[in-house]
Amino acid sequence: MEITYDKREGGMRIEVNGRMDAITASTFEDACGKVIDEGEKMLVVDCTLLEYISSAGLRSILIAAKKLKAAGGTMCFCGLSGMVEEVFQVSGMGSMFSVTTTADEAFHS
Amino acid sequence: MQGIAFRLATLTLLFSSLIFAGIVGYNYMVSRDIIVELAEERGMLLAESTAERISSSLNSVQKVVESISFSLEDSSITRDLLGRLGRRVLSGNSEIFGTAIAFEPFGFSSDREYYTSYTYRSQNRLTHTILGGADYQYFYMDWYQLPKEFEQPIWTEPYYDEGGGNQLMATFSVPFYRKQAGHQVLRGVVTADISIARIQKLISEINANESGYVFMLSRYGTFIAHPDSELVMNETIFTSAESLEHPLLTSVGRRMIGGEIGVEEVSDLPVIGDSFIYFSPLPDQQWSIGVVFPKKEMLADVAGLNKEVAAMGGFGFFALALLITYITTKTTHPLRNLTASANHMASGDLDAQLPEVTSCDEVGELTAAFRTMQDSLKQHIADLTQTTAAKERIESELRIAHEIQMSILPKLFPAFPERSEFDVYAFIESAREVGGDLYDFFFVDDDRFYFLVGDVSGKGVPAAFFMAMTKTLLKVVAEPGLDPGDVLSKVNEDLAEDNDSCMFVTLFLAVIDVNTGEVRYANAGHNPPLILPKGEPAQWVPPENELMAGVMEGMQYTTRSMTMRPGDTIFIYTDGVTEAMNDKNELYSEDRLIEIMNDCGGLSAQEIVDTVERSLKGFTGGAEQSDDITILTLQYLGK
Numbered sequence: 105m106e107i108t109y110d111k112r113e114g115g116m117r118i119e120v121n122g123r124m125d126a127i128t129a130s131t132f133e134d135a136c137g138k139v140i141d142e143g144e145k146m147l148v149v150d151c152t153l154l155e156y157i158s159s160a161g162l163r164s165i166l167i168a169a170k171k172l173k174a175a176g177g178t179m180c181f182c183g184l185s186g187m188v189e190e191v192f193q194v195s196g197m198g199s200m201f202s203v204t205t206t207a208d209e210a211f212h213s
Numbered sequence: 214m215q216g217i218a219f220r221l222a223t224l225t226l227l228f229s230s231l232i233f234a235g236i237v238g239y240n241y242m243v244s245r246d247i248i249v250e251l252a253e254e255r256g257m258l259l260a261e262s263t264a265e266r267i268s269s270s271l272n273s274v275q276k277v278v279e280s281i282s283f284s285l286e287d288s289s290i291t292r293d294l295l296g297r298l299g300r301r302v303l304s305g306n307s308e309i310f311g312t313a314i315a316f317e318p319f320g321f322s323s324d325r326e327y328y329t330s331y332t333y334r335s336q337n338r339l340t341h342t343i344l345g346g347a348d349y350q351y352f353y354m355d356w357y358q359l360p361k362e363f364e365q366p367i368w369t370e371p372y373y374d375e376g377g378g379n380q381l382m383a384t385f386s387v388p389f390y391r392k393q394a395g396h397q398v399l400r401g402v403v404t405a406d407i408s409i410a411r412i413q414k415l416i417s418e419i420n421a422n423e424s425g426y427v428f429m430l431s432r433y434g435t436f437i438a439h440p441d442s443e444l445v446m447n448e449t450i451f452t453s454a455e456s457l458e459h460p461l462l463t464s465v466g467r468r469m470i471g472g473e474i475g476v477e478e479v480s481d482l483p484v485i486g487d488s489f490i491y492f493s494p495l496p497d498q499q500w501s502i503g504v505v506f507p508k509k510e511m512l513a514d515v516a517g518l519n520k521e522v523a524a525m526g527g528f529g530f531f532a533l534a535l536l537i538t539y540i541t542t543k544t545t546h547p548l549r550n551l552t553a554s555a556n557h558m559a560s561g562d563l564d565a566q567l568p569e570v571t572s573c574d575e576v577g578e579l580t581a582a583f584r585t586m587q588d589s590l591k592q593h594i595a596d597l598t599q600t601t602a603a604k605e606r607i608e609s610e611l612r613i614a615h616e617i618q619m620s621i622l623p624k625l626f627p628a629f630p631e632r633s634e635f636d637v638y639a640f641i642e643s644a645r646e647v648g649g650d651l652y653d654f655f656f657v658d659d660d661r662f663y664f665l666v667g668d669v670s671g672k673g674v675p676a677a678f679f680m681a682m683t684k685t686l687l688k689v690v691a692e693p694g695l696d697p698g699d700v701l702s703k704v705n706e707d708l709a710e711d712n713d714s715c716m717f718v719t720l721f722l723a724v725i726d727v728n729t730g731e732v733r734y735a736n737a738g739h740n741p742p743l744i745l746p747k748g749e750p751a752q753w754v755p756p757e758n759e760l761m762a763g764v765m766e767g768m769q770y771t772t773r774s775m776t777m778r779p780g781d782t783i784f785i786y787t788d789g790v791t792e793a794m795n796d797k798n799e800l801y802s803e804d805r806l807i808e809i810m811n812d813c814g815g816l817s818a819q820e821i822v823d824t825v826e827r828s829l830k831g832f833t834g835g836a837e838q839s840d841d842i843t844i845l846t847l848q849y850l851g852k
Contacts (some may be wrong), residue, residue: 166764
């Protein structure tokens, strides 16, 4: 799994590429933790290139979101598709977070 | 074993012997050339000096004879005068054996046809005699005839003077004349005889000092002097060459009588073998001196020198061999000790004693490195033993945890043999690690039967704890008056409270009224189950898309309801089924599941589970299972 940072006005876009499973989940967790520590309040996770997410991946998202919430920020998701979108729906995560089609939409809403 | 010592010594010695052989060879060549050159010079010098010595001796004879011939011209000659002259010549010239003054027929006196005054040495005395007559017709002898005919002084070939000197001699003859009516008229011939024996003696004196020998040829190639007395006056160099079948010797003979100075290498001469012949002429006599040097003897010095060099080299070689053997043995000794210790270590004895480091060389460093390796190995093995023990302990604890986890799930089937209204069957297969799948079923009162399937996020001991907690909470919370949605909401409150690790569980919880077949259910983020209505294709239970339990406090879960007719089956499972992978990394997928389910019409709860399990096994083909697989089927049979 690869993570790319993209600093935008009003927040940070984090692009996740590959598989988010038990092995790589902590990478995502650490990456978000670092951005949150730097004071970002708006985090948009771009899942366009994310192929697979496991329950461990979902858990790392929840941990990061919890930390961001405690710091007074919000986490959004964009670019969901396929298996990832299905998981988001079934697990109810889709209703818990704001989900948009593109990153721009998330930043301008 | 061919150790370093052996190889080093062999290579060094081999190489030094090559160098040594080269030096000896070169030395032999160079010294041979020098010695041969020196010998050639010596041979040439000897030939020339011998020729000169004989020449000068003979030249003095010539001068004497020539001066007599002058004195005899136009003088009045008497018998007495001739006698005195003869005695004076002989007493003054020791090299002359005899001297003759011979006259033309009737040249001395008109009454005597033959007249020769001959003075010669005989038994240490000088004897004078008058020769000539029918028994000694000297006019036809070479010594008289040749100077007369050629009108010049001449040396005869050596001959045996029968009736004169009575021995082997060579004669120098000079014609003398008188004036008669303004003309030079031959009056006679003056001669001096030299004894060939004398020349032979001179030559044999030289021979005595040399390893080779000197010989002398006459103008026709006859041996005048030779160490082999058989040859002298009997053979020429040409007849000798012919009997020896030696053409080169013939060519040497030609060059010699041709008056050349030179040297020739001649092989295989009698007695002395391969030789060099140096030759130099006596021009006045047209004789030639030859000096023969045996090649073997000339090269004897070279061979001697070479032997000495070889002996010295051999001694040096031996000393070098000893030194190299000593050094290499001494150098490799600690290496051998180290090898023995290393072999001990290799056989498993890590406490093997290593040799003491006594030197600061490579072997010392190697020994030190071995010691470090030995210590590290010991340390490593100690660590490994400890780690293995710890790992085994943890694994054993995990195994026990897994056993406990499994033991809290109901596994006795048929679970309710006394109830004919429904049939329930469950199956769980854990992945290698301790996982977090769960299922459960129980009656909350006589008619209502709860059944559920859940999947805790993550794996391992934390997941197992969370799973056990969830299962316990569900059983405690589920009460006769509560809907599944309420139960989930309550359980979620407890799970989400202080859930810092953000663990969560997906749950499908349902309750069936066994009398009516009415099913009320709620879904907390779990993948939707399948309904297999009797005689119809399978279909998904519509998802609620409500959040997993344990994530957020205050969630309210919706309860839905449906009615099962007798023969209908509900199939609840975890994503371990649809995400099972084969070795091509393909997922089993929901499509395959629904396909196999459609083949399960009319089967019992257990038969449906077995069919799906077989299909899964067939798909994965034994690839390692990455997630727990849990299936629960409930078939409503009706009241």
